[in-house]
Amino acid sequence: MNIAKLAEDRVRERGEYVSITFEDREITNVKMVQAAKKLGHVLKNLGVKRGDRVILQMPNCPEVLQGFQAVWEIGAGVMHSHYSLYANARMQYETIALPDGLTSVSVLPLCHSYGIATMNNGLFRRGKTVLLNSFNVETILASIEKYRANIMAGVPTMYVFMLLFPELKKYDIKGIDHRTIFFPSLMPRSSRSRGGINDTSS
DSSP: OOHHHHHHHHHHHHOOOEEEEETTEEEEHHHHHHHHHHHHHHHHHTTOOTTOBOOOOOOSSHHHHHHHHHHHHHTOBOSSOHHHHHHHHHHHHHHSOOOTTOEEEEOSOTTSHHHHHHHHHTTTSOOEEEEOSSOOHHHHHHHHHHHTOOEEEEOHHHHHHHHTOTTGGGSOOTTOOEEEESSGGGSOGGGSEETTEEOOOO
């Protein structure tokens, strides 16, 4: 099993829905698969084949995910193995009990295994991800409010910056009722509840 096949399977099982919002552009799961296949054909025509190594160097954007899927479709390799990416996403899905239909804000770097596993986790659940290209507290808070996000995956430093942001109360972020935190034990207990962000992992 690899992520490209999983993406195709999910389209057949669940039909078309908006899976990613990036800079106010909505992209469906079907369009993501189609774009990945198109890029895969281009890469094959350029001579990329099973077993080749491909480097993807881009900021967070839908095209990075399409690039990963295109490379996996061919059977070429990227930094992570096909199975490790699938296994990481599946592990998140099985260990974090979340319902379908959530809107997620994602700013984790897609070059990091936590970031890519979090994005691939969306293939196991029906929901939408608002993908941000860089860490900016105001943009994150505005996106949570605008898209009525329910979940955000992050690392402790991100949450600390958000919790200490002087204008936090000006944003309606009460919809965030799920968080996934990488190393949640590092989050100071005194900052686990403020302005609608609560750590439910302890």
